[in-house]
Amino acid sequence: MSVNEQQEVLYDFKTIEQKWQNQWLSNATYRVSTDSDKEKYYVLEMFPYPSGRIHMGHVRNYSIGDVVARYKRFRGFNVLHPMGWDSFGLPAENAAIKNNTHPARWTYENIDYMRNQLRQLGLSYDWDREIATCNPKYYKWEQQIFLEMYNKGLVYQKTTTVNWCESCHTVLANEQVIEGTCWRCDELVEARKMNGWFFKITDYAEELLDDLDKLSGWPDKVVTMQRNWIGKSTGLQCDFQVDGINEKLSIFTTRPDTIFGVTFMSIAPEHPLLETLLKDNPREKEIREFTARIITEKQQQSNVDLTEKEGIATGHYCINSFNGNKVPIFVANFVLMAYGTGAVMAVPAHDQRDFEFAKKYNLAIKPVVIPDDTELIGDQMEEASTLPGILSDSGTFTGTASEAAKQQIIDFAKSKEIGDAQITYRLRDWGISRQRYWGAPIPMIQCDKCGVQPVPVDQLPVTLPEDRGSQQNDCAPLHQRPAFYETICPKCKGKAKRETDTMDTFVESSWYFARYTSPRFTDSPLNKEEASHWLPVDQYIGGVEHAILHLLYSRFFTKVLRDLGYLDIDEPFTNLLTQGMVIKDGSKMSKSKGNVVDPSDLITEYGADTTRLFSLFAAPPEKDLEWNAKGVEGCFRFLSRIFRFVQSHRQDIAAGGKIQNETLNSAERELHRKTHQTIKKVTNNIEQNFHFNTAISAVMELFNTLSSLSSNTKKKKEDLGSSVICEAVDSILVLLCPMVPHFCAELWSTIHRESTIDQEHWPKWDEDAAKEDKLTIVIQVRGKVRSKLQVPADIDDASLEKMALNDEKALKFIDGKTIKKVIMVQKKLVNIVV
RNA sequence: GCCCGAAUGGCGGAACUGGUAGACGCAAGGGACUUAAAAUCCCUCGGCCUCUGGCUGUGCGAGUUCGAUUCUCGCUUCGGGCACCA
Numbered sequence: 061m062s063v064n065e066q067q068e069v070l071y072d073f074k075t076i077e078q079k080w081q082n083q084w085l086s087n088a089t090y091r092v093s094t095d096s097d098k099e100k101y102y103v104l105e106m107f108p109y110p111s112g113r114i115h116m117g118h119v120r121n122y123s124i125g126d127v128v129a130r131y132k133r134f135r136g137f138n139v140l141h142p143m144g145w146d147s148f149g150l151p152a153e154n155a156a157i158k159n160n161t162h163p164a165r166w167t168y169e170n171i172d173y174m175r176n177q178l179r180q181l182g183l184s185y186d187w188d189r190e191i192a193t194c195n196p197k198y199y200k201w202e203q204q205i206f207l208e209m210y211n212k213g214l215v216y217q218k219t220t221t222v223n224w225c226e227s228c229h230t231v232l233a234n235e236q237v238i239e240g241t242c243w244r245c246d247e248l249v250e251a252r253k254m255n256g257w258f259f260k261i262t263d264y265a266e267e268l269l270d271d272l273d274k275l276s277g278w279p280d281k282v283v284t285m286q287r288n289w290i291g292k293s294t295g296l297q298c299d300f301q302v303d304g305i306n307e308k309l310s311i312f313t314t315r316p317d318t319i320f321g322v323t324f325m326s327i328a329p330e331h332p333l334l335e336t337l338l339k340d341n342p343r344e345k346e347i348r349e350f351t352a353r354i355i356t357e358k359q360q361q362s363n364v365d366l367t368e369k370e371g372i373a374t375g376h377y378c379i380n381s382f383n384g385n386k387v388p389i390f391v392a393n394f395v396l397m398a399y400g401t402g403a404v405m406a407v408p409a410h411d412q413r414d415f416e417f418a419k420k421y422n423l424a425i426k427p428v429v430i431p432d433d434t435e436l437i438g439d440q441m442e443e444a445s446t447l448p449g450i451l452s453d454s455g456t457f458t459g460t461a462s463e464a465a466k467q468q469i470i471d472f473a474k475s476k477e478i479g480d481a482q483i484t485y486r487l488r489d490w491g492i493s494r495q496r497y498w499g500a501p502i503p504m505i506q507c508d509k510c511g512v513q514p515v516p517v518d519q520l521p522v523t524l525p526e527d528r529g530s531q532q533n534d535c536a537p538l539h540q541r542p543a544f545y546e547t548i549c550p551k552c553k554g555k556a557k558r559e560t561d562t563m564d565t566f567v568e569s570s571w572y573f574a575r576y577t578s579p580r581f582t583d584s585p586l587n588k589e590e591a592s593h594w595l596p597v598d599q600y601i602g603g604v605e606h607a608i609l610h611l612l613y614s615r616f617f618t619k620v621l622r623d624l625g626y627l628d629i630d631e632p633f634t635n636l637l638t639q640g641m642v643i644k645d646g647s648k649m650s651k652s653k654g655n656v657v658d659p660s661d662l663i664t665e666y667g668a669d670t671t672r673l674f675s676l677f678a679a680p681p682e683k684d685l686e687w688n689a690k691g692v693e694g695c696f697r698f699l700s701r702i703f704r705f706v707q708s709h710r711q712d713i714a715a716g717g718k719i720q721n722e723t724l725n726s727a728e729r730e731l732h733r734k735t736h737q738t739i740k741k742v743t744n745n746i747e748q749n750f751h752f753n754t755a756i757s758a759v760m761e762l763f764n765t766l767s768s769l770s771s772n773t774k775k776k777k778e779d780l781g782s783s784v785i786c787e788a789v790d791s792i793l794v795l796l797c798p799m800v801p802h803f804c805a806e807l808w809s810t811i812h813r814e815s816t817i818d819q820e821h822w823p824k825w826d827e828d829a830a831k832e833d834k835l836t837i838v839i840q841v842r843g844k845v846r847s848k849l850q851v852p853a854d855i856d857d858a859s860l861e862k863m864a865l866n867d868e869k870a871l872k873f874i875d876g877k878t879i880k881k882v883i884m885v886q887k888k889l890v891n892i893v894v
Numbered sequence: 895g896c897c898c899g900a901a902u903g904g905c906g907g908a909a910c911u912g913g914u915a916g917a918c919g920c921a922a923g924g925g926a927c928u929u930a931a932a933a934u935c936c937c938u939c940g941g942c943c944u945c946u947g948g949c950u951g952u953g954c955g956a957g958u959u960c961g962a963u964u965c966u967c968g969c970u971u972c973g974g975g976c977a978c979c980a
Contacts, residue, residue, distance in 0.1 A: 281899070284975085285976085314980065369978080401980095403980090407980095484980090607975080608975090680907085684973095688905080688920065695919085757917065760917095836914080843913095843959090843961040885913055891913080892960090
């Protein structure tokens with residue numbers, strides 16, 4: 061070896077990463093089209109909001125996605141792996157106001173910066189498909205979808221009580237209110253009456269619920285959360301005649317079996333019937349004061365705390381058609397106008413809320429469902445009984461089991477034409493109006509003469525004006541821009557006004573995954589052929605915080621786009637991986653806590669490959685990842701060791717050669733075996749549950765075996781031939797390539813100058829080669845490990861049992877006692893029971 | 895309040911279908927190399943004891959089993975979701 065060659069070549073990650081990134085970019089290595097014989101695979105990570113810089117959560121998310129993409133390419137798939145920007149939204153607008161710049165400028169500058177950061181991570185995206193949702197070329201199609209939904213009756217306008225976030229100056233959808241606070245700024249949300257546009261997601265409630273059963277590739281947790289959010293209840297809707305007035309009060313109940321136990325009625329303070337009940341009512345003033353107070357309290361307290369039950373008698377009564385009883389009507393603070401009918405039949409004996417209310421106002425408690433072996437006496441009950449049982453005091457239904465009685469009572473109500481079976485959902489329509497500038501304009505026009513008119517499709521896009529204008533009051537910024545809103549009515553050509561609210565940014569992210577399949581298509585929102593080729597997304601990866609919000613909206617949009625004829629799938633994401641958060645010092649990384657690690661600093665110090673490797677190694681993807689700077693160094697050390705090994709064994713590895721099983725010495729056999737065991741383990745870890753942490757540790761084990769067998773240490777038994785070293789190194793490089801692509805590409809090119817690693821196939825393991833020729837059998841006496849035996853793999857049970865019973869250490873514990881039984885577990889252990 | 899998930903060394907985490915608990919990495923301690931340091935390499939590393947051996951140990955308490963981190967029941971703590979949903 062010449063002096064020159066002896067000199068150590070350093071792992072210069074900076075040069076290496078730059079080199080391969082340039083190559084991938086200039087060759088467009090990861091560009092894909094439908095023009096391929098390979099089977100398609102669509103892997104997608106949730107696209108980022110261009111907030112300024114990428115954070116560790118992005119690194120983790122995109123590293124996971126990139127491993128999947130690169131792995132699937134090695135497995136021979138034609139992989140679609142796109143990236144884009146969820147670029148409408150409040151932070152851009154707020155930053156623009158603060159820095160006196162324009163949201164578009166702020167956004168596009170951030171996109172440029174972050175795109176560069178993502179490129180530095182070596183992520184294998186098809187950059188030709190990049191989209192930014194704030195681009196009119198994107199939101200034009202969204203506006204068209206909106207109009208098509210409008211024509212189908214899936215969009216409507218209404219004035220209703222909405223969630224208003226004062227600090228964000230806008231309305232929020234129900235899904236965006238988290239424990240009574242704004243999902244973005246954590247401020248308490250207040251109730252306001254406002255006019256806005258809604259998507260009829262409730263039309264799809266049943267399908268959204270049913271199709272959850274199809275999502276076997278989703279975490280159970282997410283499916284359960286969506287199921288609870290949709291909140292289906294089945295029961296009876298039933299009318300009660302108001303005594304002395306020609307009005308009916310309609311209620312919804314899931315417990316029709318308790319209808320004979322009704323002792324009063326509760327209605328929401330906002331209930332429309334209340335006006336009628338107050339007519340000529342001697343206590344009108346008192347009741348009005350009460351309801352006004354409750355409504356205000358509700359607005360202020362939001363729905364965080366459960367307040368004490370409160371109510372007021374209206375002085376009116378209802379007739380229970382089932383038994384003719386007259387029961388008082390109360391206004392109660394716990395009845396929600398937005399759920400069911402806004403009125404509840406109160407059965408204090410069998411509903412805890414009604415029970416508390418009845419106790420407070422001294423109302424009758426009448427048990428009608430008696431559980432087995434108990435006796436219920438209204439006055440003596442301490443809480444409501446919600447168990448099933450036998451009906452009592454219930455007219456002709458007395459004696460019936462409560463479960464059976466539910467349907468019989470519904471049937472009875474139906475026959476009397478006073479009610480019917482009813483399904484109620486917790487899910488409510490999606491309010492999409494936002495009183496902000498930086499969003500897609502809602503393409504509608506208000507004409508005083510013709511009413512609401514959709515913008516004709518050939519006039520799309522309705523683009524945002526360049527000038528944002530200023531924020532005044534609670535009014536939308538666009539509302540102060542006559543140049544924007546002044547228009548002509550498409551119908552009568554008279555003067556008209558444009559809608560000045562913009563769309564919720566969750567609308568953009570509800571269909572971007574479909575637009576990626578034909579991002580430059582200019583005829584319609586989606587190219588049907590492309591969409592049907594690529595969709596559904598085979599693997600979707602992102603944070604669990606979108607378990608309801610984005611994932612529910614995307615499912616809804618997929619079904620709508622299907623019904624509009626654009627898609628032929630029912631569900632957008634076949635498999636979903638929800639990755640955990642990146643934690644430091646016990647809490648989520650955030651500027652306010654000052655525990656942020658900047659990925660760019662890490663890339664500078666250790667390189668992208670080390671950064672990626674650590675984010676994959678420290679924890680399985682679904683768990684939270686505790687940040688550990690020392691752990692990053694460990695990953696760097698691991699790569700450096702491989703780097704040095706490959707450099708110093710370059711000739712050996714390049715020489716390669718075919719492995720001849722018969723001629724292998726024991727060290728070679730050991731390495732050969734470990735190589736195949738590792739291929740098997742890594743492949744299974746990725747295929748089964750994306751547990752890259754154990755996949756990486758398996759490769760570490762293989763490398764440890766390789767280096768200890770080949771270096772001049774005590775463990776070195778025999779010389780390793782180049783064939784097994786080459787096999788081990790080649791395997792290590794391909795197995796690690798999805799995780800540390802630049803590193804592996806570089807080392808591959810130094811030992812196999814004629815090819816690039818991208819052209820390689822994923823290695824296959826040979827089950828025979830992976831098989832151990834010696835087994836360690838554990839000898840237990842009464843379930844406790846007492847000895848271990850090295851035996852040939854093909855030993856039969858009888859001789860093994862003999863060996864175990866004669867084992868010196870085992871004999872010591874058998875100690876002359878009678879052997880009751882010997883339990884043999886194939887290739888694992890012998891348990892001697894004495 | 896209801897629903898779901900988790901708990902394993904000093905730390906992050908392994909352990910297939912009930913079968914050697916602690917893989918892999920980090921930290922720590924000791925050693926080699928070096929004038930020295932860094933880097934690198936080697937060894938030790940759950941706890942306890944009478945230490946070539948033994949006892950004990952996977953949040954706590956029971957149970958099933960020849961055998962339980964794994965299964966069942968009852969708790970504790972932490973995390974997440976929903977929260978007057980009739």
